Amino acid sequence: MSDLGNYVNIVVGGDPVIVDASGFPSYSTTRVPDLSAPAAPTDLRLRQGDLSGSAIARYQASRSNSINQVQTCIGDPNVEANWKDAGMFSGGKATISGITPGTTVWVRVRTAGLKGIMGTWSDPAKIMVV
DSSP states (O other): OOHHHHHHHHHTTTOHHHHHHHTSOOOOOOOOOOOSOOOOOEEEEEEEOSSTTOEEEEEEOSSTTOEEEEEEESSOTTSGGGOEEEEEEETTEEEEOOOOTTOEEEEEEEEBOGGGOBOOOOOOEEEEOO
16 A cells, blocks of 8 residues: 555544545554463573573563563472562563572563563473573
């Protein structure tokens, strides 16, 4: 569609009667936001960070250009109270630092949706940090 056709559609709010009279095709100018909770990130992988006491998490978020919450656990990962926030990270990578070398740490990730609706947690992964 030409730029002029886009302009006509926007100005008349996609009204098909007016757009038909203009000779340009009509289309909807309204979008319904997806307010559902995002799916859990997949393919969570951990590797040693560049500095001692750090780890790098890589994962596939269900939405592009996502903001993801990362949590760590150094105790039993089945006890919800053991999970601590490591931060909010954009995209599919998080660098986690401040871990005592020699500690085994569990990591999980979830994606933030619209209006603050948080998705479900990924399956956790673990690594011994050096």
